[in-house]
Amino acid sequence: MSNIDLQYTLKDFKSENEVRWCPGCGDYAIMNAVQRTMADMNVPHEKFAVISGIGCSSRFPYYMSTYGFHSIHGRAAAIASGVKSANPDLSVWVITGDGDSLAIGGNHFIHTIRRNIDLNVILFNNKIYGLTKGQYSPTTDRGFVTKTSPNGTIEDSFVPGQLVLGARGTFFARAVDSNVKHNQLVFAEAAKHQGTSIVEVLQNCVIFNDGIHAQIADPKHRAERQLFLEHGKPMRFGHDNEKGLIVEKGRLKVAVIGENGVTEDDILVHDAKEVDPYLHMQLINMSMPDFPIAMGVIRAVDAPVYDQELEKQVAEVSATRRVNNVDELLKSGNTWEVDEPGSSDPVPFFKKKCPILE
Amino acid sequence: MKDTKVIELEEVAIRFSGDSGDGMQLTGTLFSDATALFGNDISTFPDYPSEIRAPQGTVGGVSGFQVQFGHKEVNTPGDEAHVLIAMNPAAVKANARFMKPGGTIIYDVDSFTQKNLDKANFATDDPFGELKLDDYIKIAVPITSLTRESLKDFGMDNKSVLRSKNMFALGLICWMFGRPMDYIESFIKTKFAKKPTVVESNLKVLHDGFNYGMNMQHMTPQYLVHAAEIERGTYRNINGNIATAWGMLAAAEKSGLDLFLGSYPITPATDVLVALAARRDLGVKTFQAEDEIAGMCTTLGAAFAGKLAVTSTSGPGLALKSEAIGLAVMAELPVVIVNVQRGGPSTGLPTKTEQSDLLQALYGRNGESPVVVLAASTPSDCFYYAYLSCKIALERMVPVILLTDGFLGNGSEPWRVPSMSELPEITPRIAKNSSEFKPYKRDEDILAREWAFPGMEGFQHRIGGLEKNVEGAVSHDPENHHKNTEIREAKVQKVADMIPELEVCGDEEGELLVVAWGGTYGHMISAVREMRQDGKKVSLAHFNFIKPLPANTEEVFSKFKKIIVCELNLGQFASYLRDKLPEYEYHQVNKLKGLPFTVTELKENFEKLLEE
Ligand SMILES: Cc1ncc(C[n+]2csc(CCOP(=O)(O)OP(=O)(O)O)c2C)c(N)n1
Ligand code: SF4
Ligand SMILES: [Mg+2]
Numbered sequence: 001m002s003n004i005d006l007q008y009t010l011k012d013f014k015s016e017n018e019v020r021w022c023p024g025c026g027d028y029a030i031m032n033a034v035q036r037t038m039a040d041m042n043v044p045h046e047k048f049a050v051i052s053g054i055g056c057s058s059r060f061p062y063y064m065s066t067y068g069f070h071s072i073h074g075r076a077a078a079i080a081s082g083v084k085s086a087n088p089d090l091s092v093w094v095i096t097g098d099g100d101s102l103a104i105g106g107n108h109f110i111h112t113i114r115r116n117i118d119l120n121v122i123l124f125n126n127k128i129y130g131l132t133k134g135q136y137s138p139t140t141d142r143g144f145v146t147k148t149s150p151n152g153t154i155e156d157s158f159v160p161g162q163l164v165l166g167a168r169g170t171f172f173a174r175a176v177d178s179n180v181k182h183n184q185l186v187f188a189e190a191a192k193h194q195g196t197s198i199v200e201v202l203q204n205c206v207i208f209n210d211g212i213h214a215q216i217a218d219p220k221h222r223a224e225r226q227l228f229l230e231h232g233k234p235m236r237f238g239h240d241n242e243k244g245l246i247v248e249k250g251r252l253k254v255a256v257i258g259e260n261g262v263t264e265d266d267i268l269v270h271d272a273k274e275v276d277p278y279l280h281m282q283l284i285n286m287s288m289p290d291f292p293i294a295m296g297v298i299r300a301v302d303a304p305v306y307d308q309e310l311e312k313q314v315a316e317v318s319a320t321r322r323v324n325n326v327d328e329l330l331k332s333g334n335t336w337e338v339d340e341p342g343s344s345d346p347v348p349f350f351k352k353k354c355p356i357l358e
Numbered sequence: 359m360k361d362t363k364v365i366e367l368e369e370v371a372i373r374f375s376g377d378s379g380d381g382m383q384l385t386g387t388l389f390s391d392a393t394a395l396f397g398n399d400i401s402t403f404p405d406y407p408s409e410i411r412a413p414q415g416t417v418g419g420v421s422g423f424q425v426q427f428g429h430k431e432v433n434t435p436g437d438e439a440h441v442l443i444a445m446n447p448a449a450v451k452a453n454a455r456f457m458k459p460g461g462t463i464i465y466d467v468d469s470f471t472q473k474n475l476d477k478a479n480f481a482t483d484d485p486f487g488e489l490k491l492d493d494y495i496k497i498a499v500p501i502t503s504l505t506r507e508s509l510k511d512f513g514m515d516n517k518s519v520l521r522s523k524n525m526f527a528l529g530l531i532c533w534m535f536g537r538p539m540d541y542i543e544s545f546i547k548t549k550f551a552k553k554p555t556v557v558e559s560n561l562k563v564l565h566d567g568f569n570y571g572m573n574m575q576h577m578t579p580q581y582l583v584h585a586a587e588i589e590r591g592t593y594r595n596i597n598g599n600i601a602t603a604w605g606m607l608a609a610a611e612k613s614g615l616d617l618f619l620g621s622y623p624i625t626p627a628t629d630v631l632v633a634l635a636a637r638r639d640l641g642v643k644t645f646q647a648e649d650e651i652a653g654m655c656t657t658l659g660a661a662f663a664g665k666l667a668v669t670s671t672s673g674p675g676l677a678l679k680s681e682a683i684g685l686a687v688m689a690e691l692p693v694v695i696v697n698v699q700r701g702g703p704s705t706g707l708p709t710k711t712e713q714s715d716l717l718q719a720l721y722g723r724n725g726e727s728p729v730v731v732l733a734a735s736t737p738s739d740c741f742y743y744a745y746l747s748c749k750i751a752l753e754r755m756v757p758v759i760l761l762t763d764g765f766l767g768n769g770s771e772p773w774r775v776p777s778m779s780e781l782p783e784i785t786p787r788i789a790k791n792s793s794e795f796k797p798y799k800r801d802e803d804i805l806a807r808e809w810a811f812p813g814m815e816g817f818q819h820r821i822g823g824l825e826k827n828v829e830g831a832v833s834h835d836p837e838n839h840h841k842n843t844e845i846r847e848a849k850v851q852k853v854a855d856m857i858p859e860l861e862v863c864g865d866e867e868g869e870l871l872v873v874a875w876g877g878t879y880g881h882m883i884s885a886v887r888e889m890r891q892d893g894k895k896v897s898l899a900h901f902n903f904i905k906p907l908p909a910n911t912e913e914v915f916s917k918f919k920k921i922i923v924c925e926l927n928l929g930q931f932a933s934y935l936r937d938k939l940p941e942y943e944y945h946q947v948n949k950l951k952g953l954p955f956t957v958t959e960l961k962e963n964f965e966k967l968l969e970e
Contacts, residue, residue: 017832070821071658082656087663107649313638318639337593346590348781355431
């Protein structure tokens with residue numbers, strides 16, 4: 001980060017390209033929040049790189065004025081891993097859809113997380129293949145009818161957070177597309193986190209999956225249905241902030257303060273930095289109607305970061321090296337000198353002539 | 359030394375062979391190194407089974423290592439071995455067909471038990487007769503019991519004793535070929551520095567093997583191969599995979615860029631990754647990816663970030679990389695893909711050599727997707743072609759596929775190491791003027807775009823797999839796509855102006871032009887040389903540049919009555935030539951046995967064609 005205030009605004013991150021998402025698509029709001037977050041980060045503009053796969057959401061880099069790479073389906077995480085490992089000085093963002101990251105790119109997704117490369121991954125979860133016009137995705141609920149499941153799907157969906165924890169993820173957060181303020185907060189935390197940050201944004205596809213997150217996202221019910229987690233704060237929600245989470249028989253439970261002898265002090269305090277994923281997993285699994293949906297940063301733990309470790313290793317090994325350059329390398333180890341009376345002068349390879357010309 | 363039979367030879371090939379657990383690769387390598395240090399030119403060929411733990415004593419578990427050395431230039435590991443060292447009956451069975459008629463077989467007679475004969479599927483108790491090896495010189499040496507005897511005072515367990523058998527064989531061979539053993543001794547001392555008993559026991563067995571040869575000289579022949587007269591300089595032994603890795607390292611240093619390798623292990627290419635992983639000291643970043651797709655994608659990411667970005671693989675891995683190579687074509691980023699070819703299709707013959715990925719390299723992607731294709735031709739020249747691949751990629755903003763193969767990758771030869779000052783300059787096309795920069799603005803002559811990467815202020819831009827206009831904006835304009843498709847092809851063809859002309863080995867005109875490419879060079883040049891010594895009007899045109907073809911290719915072809923294309927596939931280069939230069943008739947020699955050509959079979963084919 002720079003010492004002087006670079007004073008960027010949202011406008012500094014918009015490109016001249018016309019944005020082509022459908023009117024009303026959730027992607028607009030997400031991009032808006034990303035641009036605001038970047039403007040506030042005080043990182044020199046040229047150090048941002050935005051890498052995406054293929055999908056509606058993956059058109060994102062074209063609408064940004066930063067360096068960008070719109071790649072191939074499923075591979076954004078792998079390409080971004082190369083970018084960040086090559087140059088850890090950059091702020092690298094990955095834009096990916098639910099199909100892009102969890103179907104075709106599932107392998108790169110889990111391995112990137114396992115390595116803990118310092119990337120900020122925004123997973124646009126609209127529970128559908130948008131770009132290819134409405135086929136079910138790995139996050140589509142069982143039984144859901146789409147063009148390729150006219151009788152309902154017969155497979156269970158991934159819960160992205162479970163996958164992140166299963167891959168030993170160090171950062172997982174959740175947000176709703178339309179809540180720009182909250183998105184911004186979460187993206188800023190993701191950027192601050194060192195390691196792979198996965199932010200699942202519940203995104204509405206107005207054309208092929210309209211309202212899929214409406215029950216959760218509807219601002220009218222926000223207080224009842226979404227629990228906004230903050231590290232170090234009690235996990236409370238409800239219209240009057242009257243509800244909270246407690247543990248009973250090792251499982252999370254919703255309790256109302258003042259009922260059944262529950263006091264404010266009984267409400268669990270969120271610890272995003274707890275290494276043991278047990279409670280984080282329960283938070284990720286909370287679903288309606290018994291629970292509100294956990295929003296915000298669910299997990300943010302410290303762990304060694306791949307790109308930094310790589311840099312460190314290069315520095316450490318170079319510090320005690322025995323060869324300093326290629327000339328020395330070529331002459332290291334088992335070599336011998338030829339300098340006989342009958343020997344000829346050396347000829348550079350690209351000037352060598354065929355040995356047959358006796 | 360009176361009764362020693364001394365055989366003086368120009369060149370001699372030895373094959374070490376035993377169970378994969380017998381340490382034959384190490385034995386062969388140590389002997390080769392000692393021989394190179396002695397001043398002979400050498401060429402080696404490890405031939406190991408794909409199952410690392412095939413059942414002991416079976417033919418499938420036999421591991422071999424062939425080395426040929428001589429006092430002149432040695433271009434091949436030898437068609438057939440003069441001497442075979444066989445540690446068990448299976449080794450004799452597996453290698454009988456690689457023996458020179460009348461050659462010498464030294465075998466561990468202790469291992470020729472009924473059990474081992476059965477394991478090797480011999481029907482009778484006369485294995486040599488069964489394999490028609492009656493006319494060969496067979497020397498029965500009780501290697502196992504002599505090793506045991508040699509180590510009886512060391513108090514070692516049986517397993518450790520048996521593991522030292524290879525040292526006995528090595529000592530014996532050193533005597534037969536008059537090799538000084540100091541190099542081998544110092545290797546053992548360094549390698550087992552922390553285990554003094556292992557050092558002592560190995561040295562003891564090694565010397566006992568040597569002395570055994572000396573004492574039994576009435577029956578063991580001794581060979582004399584004089585040192586070679588070669589170019590002055592510093593020499594080392596190098597195999598093709600290490601040469602490839604180091605060539606890319608040299609290119610990084612010359613171009614002033616950091617080297618990044620994204621790769622996934624695969625036989626026979628893994629050692630490129632291994633060699634570069636060992637070079638953190640020189641700033642190399644290697645990334646062992648989760649698969650070849652990620653190997654290619656991380657490489658592409660590193661190229662986008664401004665590094666010299668390379669990846670290494672073998673056939674099946676190249677198939678997985680193809681979509682991302684297409685993205686490199688479209689994004690016009692500099693990347694080098696090394697493909698160490700092996701027998702295919704599918705898993706095929708993982709440990710055996712073949713040249714059957716040529717068409718995959720040229721065409722194996724969706725869309726019109728041209729890349730530059732180069733092929734190295736000897737273990738040591740992998741260094742130069744890897745270097746050149748990087749130079750072309752960086753100066754022309756184009757993906758380059760470098761084809762080597764298992765034979766080159768694992769084979770080794772002595773190499774006069776160049777100094778960095780002998781290598782041509784490399785000038786990456788890094789953009790300088792931000793006010794004039796456009797992502798797809800090209801140099802009018804070479805058609806390459808400029809390279810700008812994150813961190814460079816004022817050059818911010820977007821690239822990707824979608825077709826673009828000059829400004830870098832997505833474009834579905836029909837004219838634009840047609841034009842860009844032609845430009846991407848023309849840009850590759852333009853590389854012809856920076857590569858050397860095709861050289862004719864031999865006379866520039868004649869009866870027969872032998873055409874070949876890549877790793878078959880050693881055998882081709884040996885065959886053509888021998889035929890020319892017999893007075894035949896045969897020349898060789900060996901290709902290292904496949905796409906684009908050298909500019910004078912047509913001119914070279916036009917001066918010969920007949921052309922014969924030799925390759926380890928069903929005729930892939932021949933069909934490519936038929937497409938590019940259709941006015942010639944191309945005869946073919948093809949072989950798909952997982953083995954290199956032999957000089958003998960090549961000569962037979964050429965002679966037949968000359969007589970027609
Ligand atoms: C190799 C490959 N296979 C299939 C496709 C077709 N394809 C493009 S995007 C897409 C799914 C996109 O869904 P998602 O990742 O959820 O992104 P969204 O459009 O919903 O934002 C598919 C199947 C492709 N481009 N490349
Ligand atoms: S199809 Fe759906 S996801 Fe794609 S742009 Fe339109 S609304 Fe957005
Ligand atoms: Mg989707």
